[in-house]
Amino acid sequence: MHSSKLFSAVLAAGAASVVSAASNACSKDIKVTTPNPVISCEVVDANVIVDESVAGDLLLNGPKQITGDLIINNATQLISIQSSTITSIGGNFELDSLELLSTVNMQALKTLNKLNMVKLPQLNTLIFGTSGVTKANDIQVTDTFLSDLSGLNINSVDSLTITNNNKLTSFNSDLVNITTLLSVTSNGNNMEINMTKLQTAAEIQLSNVKSFVVPSLKTITQSLKFDTNPQLVTFSAKNITTIGDSVTFINNNKLTNVSFPLLTSVGDLTIQNNTALGAVEGFPKLQTVSGGVILRGNFDSVELPSLKDVKGGVTVFSTTDISAFCGFFNDAKSKKIIQGQESCKSNVKTANEGGSDGDSSTSSGKGSSGSSGNNTDNAVAALNVNNVLLGVSVIAGMAQLW
Template identity: 30%
Template sequence: MLFKQAVLSVGITLCILQTGVYGACNGDIKINSQGDLDQLKLCKTYGGNIAVEQTAMAELKLQGVEVLQGDLTISSNDGLQRISFPSLQGINGQLRLLNNKALNTLEMPQLTALRNFELSVLPALNEVKFPAGLNQVEQFSMADTTVARLEGLKMSGIKDLSITNNIYLKQLAIGNLTKISGSLTVSANSPNLNVDFNSIQAMSVGTFRNLAGISLKELRQVSGDISFITNTFTTLELPAITGVAGTLTIADNIRLNNLSLPSLSHLGGALSVSGNNELTVVDAFPRLEEVDGTLDIVGNFDQVDLPYLADVRGGLNVQTSSSHFSCEAINQLKKGVIKGNLFACKASVAKPKSGLRTGKGFDDESSAVSALSYSSQGGLFFGLCFTIFYILC
C-alpha cells in the first residue's frame, strides 16, 4: 500500500512540475558565465540538464530555480571557489561536483531532495551541510575531499552510500537511516573516523575499512556480504544481527580484542575471521547454527567456541599461532557438521593462512578471497519517492 502511494505521489509531483517547464525554462544548457545562469532566475522549475564545465568562473550562483528536472554537473572549473543554490529545493536527477580544486564554499540552504549526489576531487572543500535536511536521496557519494564536517543527512532509506578517501572526516552519523537497499561503503577516511549508524536495521552490502570506531546496534539483517577490514577499533559489537545472506569477513583489525555477535544464527556465505591478532578468544558466535559456505578462523587465538554449530556446507580452516590451542573440539565437527571436503585445524603455526584466500587448498596463498564461499549476493531495490509538496510555478 505504501509503495502504491509513493508511486502515485511521484506521478502527481512530476505532473505538477511539468506545468512550470516551458520556453526559456526548458532544455539542456551549457553555462560559461554567471550571466548565462542569470537567464534562468525567473524559472522556479527548470526542465533540462545544466552543465558548468571548464569555465573561468570564480563564483557560481543559481538564483530563482527551486526545482530542477534534470542533472546539474559542475566539473573541472579550476578557479571556482564558491557555489550557491539559495532557492533550490529538489533535483529530479543528479547533482555532481567533480574536480573543482579551488572550491571552498558550497551553500545549499533549501535542498531537501534529489536522486543522486556526487562529490569527487574537491581538495579545498572543508564542509558539506544541508541546513533544511536532506530527506530523500537514492545514491550519495563523497570521495577525495578534505571535508571534515558532513551535516544534515536526514534520509530514512537510501540505495547506495559511499564515503571514501576524505582524510579529515572524523565523525559520521545519520540518525534517521534505517535501510540500505544497495551498498554501504566507508573506507580510507581519517584514521580517527568514528561512525554512528545505530538506526540502520537492514542493508544489502556493507564494507567498513580504516575506522577508529563503529556502532551498528540495531542492524538485524544483511542480504549480501558485510566486511570489517583493517580497522583500528578494539571492540566490534553487533548485538541485534540474526542473519547474513552472504559472507561475513572480519579481517586484519590489529587492535580488535572484543568481538560479539550474540544473536547471529545463520550465514548464507562464509565466515572469515582472520588476522585479528589481539583477539585471543573467539567466542563471538554463541548462537551460530548454520554456515552455507566455508568456516575460516585464523589468527593468534587460544580458544574457539561454537557451541550451537550444527551445519557447515563448505569446508573448515582453523589455524592459530598459539601453542595453547587444542584442535580436539574442532576435530569433532568433522563428524557430520562439516560437509565440505577441505578440513584443516592447526596450532603453533608460524604463519597461519586464511583458507578463503586459496583456490587450491588451504596452503596456497595466491588466489582471491572468497574462492571457497558458496555466497550468493542478493540485491534489493529501494525506490526513491521524490516529492516536493509545494511548488510555485
C-alpha cells in the first residue's frame, strides 16, 4: 500500500519535472543551426533565430505559436523556408539579405506583428495560410523578385511599405484602415493599386504608379503624395472630405485630370511640373487651406470657386496666359482670404521648375506681393546699371588725382 503510494508520488514528480523542463525549454530563445530542427513545444514563448550557416531547405515544424521574433538574416545559402504548423508570430518575422531564397511557404500562418522582407533578390513565391495573413501591424517588402502579394490578406495595418520590387506590377488589397503609412514606390513599371475597401489612411506616398483606385476612401489624416509617376493619367478621390496635411502632385508628366469633388479642407496644396495637366479644376468644394497653395505648370485654367480661407501664401505660375484668373487671387488677397504672400503670373517659362520665375514672367495685375512682374525686374536691372556707372565714375575720378 505504502509502496503503491510512493510509486504514484514518484510518477507525479517525474511528470512535473518533464512539464517544467519543456516549459523552460520553450521560454528561452531557440537558435536553429540545422535545416530540419526538432522543436518539441507548441508554444515558443521566446525568439527563434536561424543561424547564418543554415543552407538549403529550412523546415520549421513543431511550434504553433511564437510569441517573440522569428529572425532569419544573412543565411546566404538558404533556398526555401517552410512550416506547416506555425499559425502566429507575436513579434517580428524578419527575412533579410538571403541571396538565394526563392520560396517562403508558411501555409498555416494567419497573424503576425511585423513582417520585414528585405534584400531577397530571388524570392518569387510567398504563401501565407489558406486565406493569407489576416492580421499584421507593420509590413515591409523591399528588394524582392515577387510579382504577387496576394498572401497579404489584411484589413488593417499600421505601416505598409512596398519598394523596389521590380517584378511587382499590381497590388490588390482589402485593407480598410492604414493608421500610419502606405508607401508604394519604385516597383515594376505601370504599377496598379486597387484598394476598393480602404476608408481611412494617415500618410500615403506613391511613385512609379500607373493607377491608385480608392473609391471608398473618406479621410486622410496626414498627406497624400504623388511624386514622379510617369504613367499616371488620372486620379479621383470622390469621397475624400478632409486631408489633414498636404496634397502633392509633382512630376507626373502624363497626368491630365485630378478630381476631389468633396474635399473641403486641406493643409497644403501643391501641384507642380505635371506638364500634361491643362487645368486645375478638381477642387470645387475646397474652402480652407491651413497652410499654403503652390500651383506651377502649363495649365491655362484654375478654378477654386469655394475658397474662403488660406492661412499661408499662394503662388500660381503658368507657362500660359492665366491673367484672367490671376484677378481672382489678387481679389482674394485684398479681401484677406489669403493671409500670406500672394503671387500669380502668366507666361513664366520656368513655371514647371520651381524656384525663381526668371525674367520671362508678366505681371498678373495689382495688389499682390510679388505680382509686379517685369516692373520689379526692370527696377532691379536699372539699379544694377546705376551702381556700375557710379563705380566707373569713382574710378575715373581717382585716376585724375594721380
